[in-house]
Amino acid sequence: MVSIDVWNASVDFPIFDAKTRSMKKQVLGKVGGKIGSDTKVPIIEALHDITVSLKEGDRVGLVGHNGAGKSTLLRLLSGIYEPTRGSAKIVGKIAPVFDLGIGMDPEISGLENIIIRGLFLGMTAKQMEKRVDDIAEFTELGDYLQMPLRTYSTGMRVRLALGVVTSIDPEILILDEGIGAVDAAFLAKAKDRLKDLVKRSGILVFASHSDEFLFELCDSAIWMDEGHLKQRGTLRDVLTQYKGRDPFEHMSPENRERFAVATNGGE
């Protein structure tokens, strides 16, 4: 069984390059951090006293303003950051997808990159070889897959990366919003694959600014605010508090109906 448990965790970033008094003031004024008492180095407390428990089947959206601590929390939940104070326990294999392009080598072909990227996401070479044809078909890149990645346009790279990411079998899937940065037509095609990917995952945590995308993939949510966990609840409740209005108000009737059934068991 997969699980993530975080107890009273804080994550601090010391800012060593803010040496002058005025620069320290500027840094701290912006983010409301605090000066470390021993070192006089300004410290930004990106996460403050977070306690959260995630278990098999959880599909959690992460919302909050810029700088609220979403990316830092995703990295804490992935085991990439250790808490400065408090503790974190992760049971399960993590597939962190923060940047679609990461782990791609521009000098090798698209086909070779499919295997390499899969390895980065915790798959074996054998597993990836079985999926290459399916990924190739999805990307619609044809003969380009034999060419080095540096010859691809940005959009072509995103297709390749999205094809690989949606082919894996993650125990814990941690997605940052960059995944939405694909052209709309291709995203529509990727949506079903993304939904299947989420179905295969034990736990999903997904940071996004898009209500519709959140409703597609998540049923509950966490609202981060200035490094604090402000609210955890159903996706609809959290978005209503966070945005000050019910997200269903501005949705198409079809989506409203679809998401209401998925999240609240009907309105």
Ligand SMILES: Nc1ncnc2c1ncn2[C@@H]1O[C@H](COP(=O)(O)OP(=O)(O)OP(=O)(O)O)[C@@H](O)[C@H]1O
């Ligand atoms: N490596 C780092 N070094 C110093 N400060 C950092 C670092 N990473 C994040 N921070 C600071 O921690 C705070 C939280 O940042 P984080 O990136 O987690 O926010 P976010 O909610 O993901 O924002 P966004 O929506 O803009 O991506 C910010 O004040 C940010 O400046």
